[in-house]
Amino acid sequence: MRRHESNFVAPLREPRRVEIVEVERELPAPPSPVLLPHAGYEDRARGFTLATMPLAVVVGLVVALVAIVGWQVPIASLVTLLLALAGFALVWLAAYVVHLLVSPDGSLFFHVLLTHGYLRREQRERHERLKRMIEDERE
Numbered sequence: 540m541r542r543h544e545s546n547f548v549a550p551l552r553e554p555r556r557v558e559i560v561e562v563e564r565e566l567p568a569p570p571s572p573v574l575l576p577h578a579g580y581e582d583r584a585r586g587f588t589l590a591t592m593p594l595a596v597v598v599g600l601v602v603a604l605v606a607i608v609g610w611q612v613p614i615a616s617l618v619t620l621l622l623a624l625a626g627f628a629l630v631w632l633a634a635y636v637v638h639l640l641v642s643p644d645g646s647l648f649f650h651v652l653l654t655h656g657y658l659r660r661e662q663r664e665r666h667e668r669l670k671r672m673i674e675d676e677r678e
Contacts, residue, residue, distance in 0.1 A: 567654075583642065591634040595627045602626030 603623035606612045612619050639645045 567650075587635070587638050591631055591638075594634065595630040598630040599623040599627030 600623065602625070603619050606619055606622045607614055612622075640649075
């Protein structure tokens with residue numbers, strides 16, 4: 540009898556069976572980057588200007604009118620001009636932010652961002668499961 544055979548200690552339990560979790564083969568496809576067949580960045584910029592310029596101008600004029608009537612600011616004053624410009628700029632900025640978020644580039648950005656979050660959560664779950672399996676084997 541050899542020396543190493545006499546020191547053999549049999550394991551107390553059967554080795555754990557590792558389950559392989561089936562994962563989706565492909566991630567969801569990103570949305571189409573172009574809404575119209577021949578729409579480019581210049582077309583989108585012109586469309587944004589045509590859609591938001593009248594709204595911003597009207598809001599600027601209404602703010603100036605409210606300042607003149609409500610606060611009795613003189614018509615030809617710097618305060619009236621600044622209030623009208625501020626109303627115009629705030630509406631234009633809000634429209635620009637919304638336009639960026641719902642544009643094809645914005646939706647693609649959010650798709651990539653959410654996909655990275657999905658992969659990060661999946662990786663975290665896999666690491667936690669691996670840690671649990673290692674702890675169970677040590678016990």
